[in-house]
Amino acid sequence: MAQILFYLLAGVIIIATVLAVTEKHAVHAVVYLVTSFFGLAVVFYLLAAPLIAVFEVIIYAGAVMVLFLFVVMMLDRGNPEEAKRPTLMHCLPALVLSGIILASLVLLLLSQPVPGINGTDRSFLGVEDFALTLFRKYGVAIEIISMQLLFAIVGVLYLGRRRKP
Amino acid sequence: MIVPLSHLLLLASILFALGVVCVLSWRSNVIMVLVGIEIMLNAAVLVFVAGSYQWGMADGQVFALMIIAMTSAEVSLALAMVVYLHQRRKTVDVDAFRELRDR
Numbered sequence: 001m002a003q004i005l006f007y008l009l010a011g012v013i014i015i016a017t018v019l020a021v022t023e024k025h026a027v028h029a030v031v032y033l034v035t036s037f038f039g040l041a042v043v044f045y046l047l048a049a050p051l052i053a054v055f056e057v058i059i060y061a062g063a064v065m066v067l068f069l070f071v072v073m074m075l076d077r078g079n080p081e082e083a084k085r086p087t088l089m090h091c092l093p094a095l096v097l098s099g100i101i102l103a104s105l106v107l108l109l110l111s112q113p114v115p116g117i118n119g120t121d122r123s124f125l126g127v128e129d130f131a132l133t134l135f136r137k138y139g140v141a142i143e144i145i146s147m148q149l150l151f152a153i154v155g156v157l158y159l160g161r162r163r164k165p
Numbered sequence: 166m167i168v169p170l171s172h173l174l175l176l177a178s179i180l181f182a183l184g185v186v187c188v189l190s191w192r193s194n195v196i197m198v199l200v201g202i203e204i205m206l207n208a209a210v211l212v213f214v215a216g217s218y219q220w221g222m223a224d225g226q227v228f229a230l231m232i233i234a235m236t237s238a239e240v241s242l243a244l245a246m247v248v249y250l251h252q253r254r255k256t257v258d259v260d261a262f263r264e265l266r267d268r
Contacts, residue, residue, distance in 0.1 A: 002167040010176050017180060017204060021187040026196050033200060040207060043176075046167055047218040052210070052229050059233050064203070064240050071244045072196060075251050086190045094189030102182035109171050109178070125223050133223040134230070141227060145234040152238035159245040 002046050013039040026072045037061040048125045173215040180208035192259045199243050206236050
């Protein structure tokens with residue numbers, strides 16, 4: 001059951017991401033990307049990470065993508081019909097480079113077996129395990145994250161300050 | 166295990182390659198470049214969560230949380246910079262921003 005669900009979701013994620021990459025209008029691209037993130041959140045839930053799934057929906061699909069939508073709608077782009085999609089000649093180097101990256105990753109995956117525990121003795125990771133790991137083992141990570149967000153606030157306030165004309 | 170780890174890594178590789186295509190090919194819109202960076206970071210988050218599930222430890226989820234927090238900080242700064250550049254140049258074309266001087 002979970003297996004079928006995973007492959008369905010993988011198809012949805014890839015199709016939505018391809019549509020987001022090839023879409024001409026930025027608003028449509030952002031909405032396709034939100035679809036992809038919802039699918040990814042369900043995959044995280046299937047991978048026994050319910051907290052990360054919730055954060056994915058709240059922070060990525062909820063906050064970051066809405067920020068993107070605000071900026072896309074706030075910028076007066078003139079008439080967006082003129083916004084041209086990159087031509088195939090422009091895309092060709094990107095396609096070649098990413099094709100090489102993808103091919104090397106797939107070859108690496110196929111060439112050697114993936115290590116890890118293969119069995120059913122894996123204990124389920126609950127929110128409690130996550131919290132214990134986060135606050136006991138990686139307590140300094142919380143401080144780093146909070147400092148990072150503080151620096152982001154300072155930077156955004158500096159960039160968005162009112163300037164004299 | 167619902168699926169083998171290699172399938173998850175394959176999905177993450179495909180997502181990463183799509184993000185690279187998005188970043189490299191959308192030179193006419195800087196917002197789409199940021200969208201491509203988002204896609205690549207999501208592939209990284211997927212790898213971390215898959216590893217956390219494979220080895221049964223929560224460390225990968227902690228790093229996924231760190232990536233999510235880092236992304237929100239990065240996106241807010243980058244979008245503020247996009248708005249600032251658009252105020253100065255009235256365009257979001259990447260090729261239009263080729264000067265480093267300050268007025």
